[in-house]
Amino acid sequence: GDSVTQMEGPVTLSEEAFLTINCTYTATGYPSLFWYVQYPGEGLQLLLKATKADDKGSNKGFEATYRKETTSFHLEKGSVQVSDSAVYFCALSDISTASKLTFGTGTRLQVTL
Amino acid sequence: DAGITQSPRHKVTETGTPVTLRCHQTENHRYMYWYRQDPGHGLRLIHYSYGVKDTDKGEVSDGYSVSRSKTEDFLLTLESATSSQTSVYFCAISDYEGQGEPQHFGDGTRLSIL
Numbered sequence: 001g002d003s004v005t006q007m008e009g010p011v012t013l014s015e016e017a018f019l020t021i022n023c024t025y026t027a028t029g030y031p032s033l034f035w036y037v038q039y040p041g042e043g044l045q046l047l048l049k050a051t052k053a054d055d056k057g058s059n060k061g062f063e064a065t066y067r068k069e070t071t072s073f074h075l076e077k078g079s080v081q082v083s084d085s086a087v088y089f090c091a092l093s094d095i096s097t098a099s100k101l102t103f104g105t106g107t108r109l110q111v112t113l
Numbered sequence: 114d115a116g117i118t119q120s121p122r123h124k125v126t127e128t129g130t131p132v133t134l135r136c137h138q139t140e141n142h143r144y145m146y147w148y149r150q151d152p153g154h155g156l157r158l159i160h161y162s163y164g165v166k167d168t169d170k171g172e173v174s175d176g177y178s179v180s181r182s183k184t185e186d187f188l189l190t191l192e193s194a195t196s197s198q199t200s201v202y203f204c205a206i207s208d209y210e211g212q213g214e215p216q217h218f219g220d221g222t223r224l225s226i227l
Binding site for chain 1: 117146153154155156157158161171203205211212213214215216217218219220221
């Protein structure tokens with residue numbers, strides 16, 4: 001079945017540092033890929049998405065490129081802020097399975113001054 | 114933000130009691146989902162609905178039932194709660210089943226079963 005693997009956290013960075021959170025996936029079809037963010041005490045918010053190979057999703061300075069050859073969708077940001085501290089989830093959905101989301105385990109990011 | 118309201122937001126109950134969580138949406142979206150979030154597991158799908166009275170099981174459906182009698186409401190019931198069902202429960206909605214259609218999440222219900 002489909003699965004998503006994310007790098008273990010927590011990730012601790014100083015403000016203005018470069019961020020990479022790795023995500024790889026296994027899917028039988030042609031999935032869409034998502035990054036969601038969860039701030040403390042809140043639900044998940046869609047951060048960005050990509051629906052086909054070589055698509056780049058971007059939002060709020062975050063980017064991720066759908067790499068079919070490496071089955072990856074790594075999240076990057078050039079300069080993190082304290083306000084980016086949150087848990088980040090990589091997920092996929094496949095229309096062949098009614099677009100149900102399969103999530104990674106989440107990566108906690110803490111940004112310090 | 115998508116109009117999704119989960120109730121209650123917090124609940125503490127005892128093993129063996131029935132529990133019902135409610136998800137209410139104002140977006141008229143067709144699809145509704147219930148997930149549970151546990152450390153080390155991310156979010157896992159419990160049940161989902163693709164229309165009024167149309168539901169199906171997800172990855173971790175044992176011990177849970179759902180009902181959807183109106184487009185806007187999706188209920189999750191634990192018939193006899195167990196401590197293993199202590200978790201944070203999230204409802205999500207989406208408009209259609211197309212490629213890349215994202216799901217929008219409620220703020221969650223924290224359920225503790227003692």
